[in-house]
Amino acid sequence: LQLAESGGGAVQPGGSLRLSCVGSGFFTLDDYAVAWFRQAPGKGREGLSCISSADGSTHYAESVKGRFTISYDNADKNTVLLQMNSLKPEDTAVYYCATDFGRSCDHYSEFEFWGQGTNVTVSS
Numbered sequence: 001l002q003l004a005e006s007g008g009g010a011v012q013p014g015g016s017l018r019l020s021c022v023g024s025g026f027f028t029l030d031d032y033a034v035a036w037f038r039q040a041p042g043k044g045r046e047g048l049s050c051i052s053s054a055d056g057s058t059h060y061a062e063s064v065k066g067r068f069t070i071s072y073d074n075a076d077k078n079t080v081l082l083q084m085n086s087l088k089p090e091d092t093a094v095y096y097c098a099t100d101f102g103r104s105c106d107h108y109s110e111f112e113f114w115g116q117g118t119n120v121t122v123s124s
Helices: none
Strands: 002-006 009-011 017-024 034-039 045-051 058-060 068-072 079-084 093-099 118-122
Touching: 002 093, 017 034, 017 093, 017 118, 034 068, 034 079, 045 068, 045 079, 045 093, 058 068, 079 093
Parallel strands: 009 118
Antiparallel strands: 002 017, 017 079, 034 045, 034 093, 045 058, 068 079, 093 118
16 A cells, blocks of 8 residues: 655746656545645645545645646546646645545545655756
């Protein structure tokens, strides 16, 4: 049972990246609510976005609203995507996906099953 993030890298301000969160084990990820978080150097963890498997609703932090989009991958039931556009230097962080094996995003800040993270660096 594992979550694995990928798709991070270095990008210039204004650029885009698409992160993937792949689940492996006995579950298919689209049965569960999945959230994305990040942690910048020297800062605490920040909840960014969540997608609910109950109704497909999505939730975004103000810091990323309008720039980031979370979705289940229609081609792969074990993958959740985070499309990140208009990236800023302050988006530099390690990005993590997480779930609690429930269907709701109501308490996504408390999700406890995490991947190992993928690094995103936004710099000119």
